[in-house]
Amino acid sequence: MRTSSEEVSRVAAATAPLVVRSLQVGDAAAVARWEAFVHQCPQATFFHRAGWQRIVSEVFRHRTHFLYAERAGQLEGVLPLAQVKSLLFGNALVSLPFAVYGGVAASTPQAADLLEDEAQAIARRLGVDHLELRNLRQRHPEWPQQDLYVRFRRAIAAEPEANMLAIPRKQRAMVRKGIKNGLRSEIDSDSRRFFALYADNVHRHGTPALSRRYFDQ
Numbered sequence: 001m002r003t004s005s006e007e008v009s010r011v012a013a014a015t016a017p018l019v020v021r022s023l024q025v026g027d028a029a030a031v032a033r034w035e036a037f038v039h040q041c042p043q044a045t046f047f048h049r050a051g052w053q054r055i056v057s058e059v060f061r062h063r064t065h066f067l068y069a070e071r072a073g074q075l076e077g078v079l080p081l082a083q084v085k086s087l088l089f090g091n092a093l094v095s096l097p098f099a100v101y102g103g104v105a106a107s108t109p110q111a112a113d114l115l116e117d118e119a120q121a122i123a124r125r126l127g128v129d130h131l132e133l134r135n136l137r138q139r140h141p142e143w144p145q146q147d148l149y150v151r152f153r154r155a156i157a158a159e160p161e162a163n164m165l166a167i168p169r170k171q172r173a174m175v176r177k178g179i180k181n182g183l184r185s186e187i188d189s190d191s192r193r194f195f196a197l198y199a200d201n202v203h204r205h206g207t208p209a210l211s212r213r214y215f216d217q
Contacts, residue, residue, distance in 0.1 A: 056098065
């Protein structure tokens with residue numbers, strides 16, 4: 001019985017070991033592979049993208065550990081991590097700080113388990129107070145959890161009026177009043193005007209503003 005080269009390659013890939021590696025910012029090829037995986041993985045979010053490694057390390061000066069699991073050159077999972085050390089938040093390994101979501105995004109259970117095992121090993125090695133994974137969906141019911149935040153998501157209809165009618169009546173009246181008074185939205189490539197509004201808003205809520213450099217990145 002003859003075996004094709006494609007079949008041999010498939011068998012070799014299936015039996016190859018699953019390994020965890022660390023993403024390096026300057027490795028363009030690895031970054032491209034990471035990005036390609038994130039775009040096609042249903043578990044991945046905007047906050048799993050590789051660009052966050054540069055933002056967290058360069059803007060906030062936190063040490064990053066962007067892990068990926070691969071088998072025979074094919075990625076099966078990613079886990080972006082960063083160590084945050086501060087007087088306010090203590091010493092923690094987080095996926096991902098300054099982001100809504102994080103945690104493992106994987107195409108196989110084996111990759112997810114291996115990445116979480118590696119994250120726990122790094123946490124022990126660094127001596128952090130805790131490991132925090134901001135998963136989109138719960139993975140371990142037995143792990144400690146914090147249900148502090150709520151997300152708001154809604155599909156956008158093709159017809160503007162349908163979107164308007166989806167807004168509760170009182171809030172819809174406020175939106176219509178704004179439109180009547182000439183309120184409009186526009187895209188501004190300069191962050192200065194946005195940052196002034198943002199900083200004023202968060203200060204009114206007693207929250208420190210993120211660095212303007214964060215938005216420029």
